[in-house]
Amino acid sequence: MYIANDWKDYEVIDTGGGEKLERWGDVVLRRPDPQIIWPRSKEDHAWKDVHGHYHRSSSGGGEWEMKKALPERWTVSYDKLKFHIRPTSFKHTGLFPEQAANWRWMMDKISNAGRPIQVLNLFAYTGGATVAAASAGASVVHVDAAKGMVQWAKENLELSGLQDRPVRFITDDVFKFVQREQRRGNKYDAIIMDPPSYGRGPGGEMWKLESSLYPFLESCMSILSDQPLFMLINSYTTGLSPTVLTNMLTMTMKPRYGGTISSGELGLPITRSGLNLPCGMLGRWEE
Numbered sequence: 498m499y500i501a502n503d504w505k506d507y508e509v510i511d512t513g514g515g516e517k518l519e520r521w522g523d524v525v526l527r528r529p530d531p532q533i534i535w536p537r538s539k540e541d542h543a544w545k546d547v548h549g550h551y552h553r554s555s556s557g558g559g560e561w562e563m564k565k566a567l568p569e570r571w572t573v574s575y576d577k578l579k580f581h582i583r584p585t586s587f588k589h590t591g592l593f594p595e596q597a598a599n600w601r602w603m604m605d606k607i608s609n610a611g612r613p614i615q616v617l618n619l620f621a622y623t624g625g626a627t628v629a630a631a632s633a634g635a636s637v638v639h640v641d642a643a644k645g646m647v648q649w650a651k652e653n654l655e656l657s658g659l660q661d662r663p664v665r666f667i668t669d670d671v672f673k674f675v676q677r678e679q680r681r682g683n684k685y686d687a688i689i690m691d692p693p694s695y696g697r698g699p700g701g702e703m704w705k706l707e708s709s710l711y712p713f714l715e716s717c718m719s720i721l722s723d724q725p726l727f728m729l730i731n732s733y734t735t736g737l738s739p740t741v742l743t744n745m746l747t748m749t750m751k752p753r754y755g756g757t758i759s760s761g762e763l764g765l766p767i768t769r770s771g772l773n774l775p776c777g778m779l780g781r782w783e784e
Contacts (some may be wrong), residue, residue: 498764500773501597506573511544511769513537518544521582521590522573528588529553531735532775551588559588572656575600578628579656581649591623591649595763595776599729600629603687606727606783607633610686614726617678617685619671619692619717624650626689626729627664628657635687636663644668675716684722690714691731706734714749725754726784731763733777742780750782758782 508520512533519526525543527550537544548567553559561584570583575597582590607614607630614635618627623646627639631654641647647668654660667674671690692713696704714730721728728750730742739760746758760780764773 498762498773498775499598499602499779500764500766501595501601502766503601504575504594504597506575507594509765509767509774511537512767512772512774517774518547522571524548524567524571524582526584526590527551529559530774538770549584551584553588558586560586577657578625578632580623580625580628580653581656592625593776595765596625596731598763599689599731599779600625602781603689603727603729604629604633607635607687610726614686615684615722616687616689617720619675619688619690621650621689622646622691624653626691628653628659630687630689631659631662631664632657638665638667638685640667640669640671640674642668642670672713672716675713675720678720679716683720685720686722686724687726687728688717688721689729689731690717691733694734706732706737711745714745718749718753721754724784728782730780731777732779737778739778739780742778746780746782754782754784756782756784 506522510518510520513536515529515533516527517530517533525547527547529551548565550562550564551559552562570581572579573582580592582592584590616630616635616637618637618639621627621639621641624639627637627650630637639650647666651666654664692706692710694706739762743758743760750756751758762778763776765776767774
């Protein structure tokens with residue numbers, strides 16, 4: 498398990514009963530998590546003394562119950578990186594803190610490469626990986642289909658004082674973008690992808706990770722440089738084993754580039770219990 502255990506502005510305080518109690522800076526939130534199938538260690542005031550509690554609806558979706566006054570958004574820091582946090586209608590806050598384990602890894606890879614690195618961040622959301630890669634000195638192309646998420650990512654880059662770094666923000670369907678980059682002959686030294694379990698393209702194309710990920714990974718191979726630095730795949734699809742990502746990278750990256758492949762779960766430490774909370778998985782190929 499790759500554990501993001503060096504946060505100061507984020508903490509999983511406690512877990513149990515299908516929920517997690519977490520601190521984002523000075524703000525405490527209570528949110529559902531399907532992985533948490535164990536009971537709470539203790540039911541105390543901390544679980545009630547929260548700023549916001551997201552209640553899952555039995556019919557799907559849910560809503561926030563705000564118990565204390567909150568700004569529309571606030572800022573948390575990770576190392577020198579800064580991010581805007583905002584509770585959204587679909588329970589998320591705009592950041593997946595477990596990804597800090599990947600940020601640290603890629604920042605080290607980029608800063609130690611000894612050469613200019615061009616990074617492509619696909620399904621790039623609010624730009625955690627984009628900000629991390631730019632801070633380490635990479636040129637980054639950030640692609641996401643959601644205009645609001647791309648704007649949020651731009652704001653995170655500015656918030657971190659990196660607005661002058663060579664970062665291009667593109668609102669587009671990632672599949673069509675990769676196809677155009679193939680035709681243009683553009684190449685990247687590192688590709689990051691965080692594909693959804695399910696989705697639809699602008700033309701109604703159906704994306705299902707189990708059937709779509711491998712052909713998409715193959716298509717990304719054609720836009721890698723002759724000497725790539727890394728390939729990173731994140732997945733939050735339940736029921737998929739990290740070994741699947743190892744196998745896919747072994748079949749695609751290994752024959753052409755050699756290198757090293759690793760995979761596993763992403764996790765966050767739980768303060769009260771000393772346990773680790775599983776939060777998705779990753780597959781890495783590196784030079």
